[in-house]
Amino acid sequence: MLKTQTLLAGACALLVASAAQAESAAEAAVDFRQGVMNVYSWNVTAMRRMARGDAPFDLAAFQSHAKDLTAAAGLDVLKGFPEDSVTDESDARDEIWLNWGTFEERHAALKEQAAKLVEVAASGDQAAMKEQFGKTAGTCKGCHDDFKN
Amino acid sequence: MLKTQTLLAGACALLVASAAQAESAAEAAVDFRQGVMNVYSWNVTAMRRMARGDAPFDLAAFQSHAKDLTAAAGLDVLKGFPEDSVTDESDARDEIWLNWGTFEERHAALKEQAAKLVEVAASGDQAAMKEQFGKTAGTCKGCHDDFKN
Numbered sequence: 090m091l092k093t094q095t096l097l098a099g100a101c102a103l104l105v106a107s108a109a110q111a112e113s114a115a116e117a118a119v120d121f122r123q124g125v126m127n128v129y130s131w132n133v134t135a136m137r138r139m140a141r142g143d144a145p146f147d148l149a150a151f152q153s154h155a156k157d158l159t160a161a162a163g164l165d166v167l168k169g170f171p172e173d174s175v176t177d178e179s180d181a182r183d184e185i186w187l188n189w190g191t192f193e194e195r196h197a198a199l200k201e202q203a204a205k206l207v208e209v210a211a212s213g214d215q216a217a218m219k220e221q222f223g224k225t226a227g228t229c230k231g232c233h234d235d236f237k238n
Numbered sequence: 239m240l241k242t243q244t245l246l247a248g249a250c251a252l253l254v255a256s257a258a259q260a261e262s263a264a265e266a267a268v269d270f271r272q273g274v275m276n277v278y279s280w281n282v283t284a285m286r287r288m289a290r291g292d293a294p295f296d297l298a299a300f301q302s303h304a305k306d307l308t309a310a311a312g313l314d315v316l317k318g319f320p321e322d323s324v325t326d327e328s329d330a331r332d333e334i335w336l337n338w339g340t341f342e343e344r345h346a347a348l349k350e351q352a353a354k355l356v357e358v359a360a361s362g363d364q365a366a367m368k369e370q371f372g373k374t375a376g377t378c379k380g381c382h383d384d385f386k387n
Contacts, residue, residue, distance in 0.1 A: 121280035127273025160309045
């Protein structure tokens with residue numbers, strides 16, 4: 090009887106430890122993906138301010154932000170959305186996992202448009218940069234509309 | 239007199255708006271740099287688990303994490319540390335701004351060691367990867383010891 094109790098206690102301890110680890114893994118995933126989104130946002134916001142005339146247009150800064158947005162878009166952010174990673178801190182909708190293929194396509198669209206923005210920014214043509222910036226930022230909005238609370 | 243009061247009220251409104259904008263800019267900077275740190279952490283933690291044997295060694299995953307750490311190290315994170323960006327949410331120490339040159343060197347060291355980790359990971363030599371991972375993670379610790387609360 091004592092042995093059974095000991096075994097049960099051990100099994101419970103393992104279960105609790107396992108649940109804590111799972112929670113921690115989900116939290117780490119949320120921290121990572123939100124970190125990536127913050128990097129997107131930092132760069133998009135800076136370019137938006139220039140594109141709208143809310144800040145002086147600084148070509149070198151715009152090019153740097155386009156480069157960094159592309160680098161961030163190249164990060165494997167999809168790994169930050171494991172299936173068990175719905176937490177109170179997250180605005181991710183279940184639709185992400187129900188429509189995973191679409192979610193992947195949205196990420197690919199951001200990568201593609203951000204890479205084009207780097208190309209266009211190299212030309213220094215402000216009108217073209219603003220147009221391509223709009224397309225790039227549009228991929229953020231499109232994804233948020235469908236997949237973010 | 240009424241005109242003076244109106245002018246004063248207007249000046250106050252501008253001051254308040256300006257303070258709010260400054261706070262918001264500092265918060266945005268903190269969100270950005272903490273986002274970058276979260277991306278570092280996500281990749282370093284995954285590689286550390288493999289290096290320590292806490293997770294099965296997966297060469298492709300290790301290589302991907304080394305690549306993403308290098309991409310994140312290449313982001314212009316120093317722009318996320320403007321001088322007025324000390325907030326309650328931040329663990330950044332004043333030493334960052336008092337020793338800015340050293341802080342820049344630490345960031346350069348991370349970039350250099352992470353890039354070497356990508357090279358070593360391409361070889362697939364696990365012992366070499368673990369050694370270079372230690373050097374890379376050491377640049378995180380060295381910087382945190384001096385510059386993070």
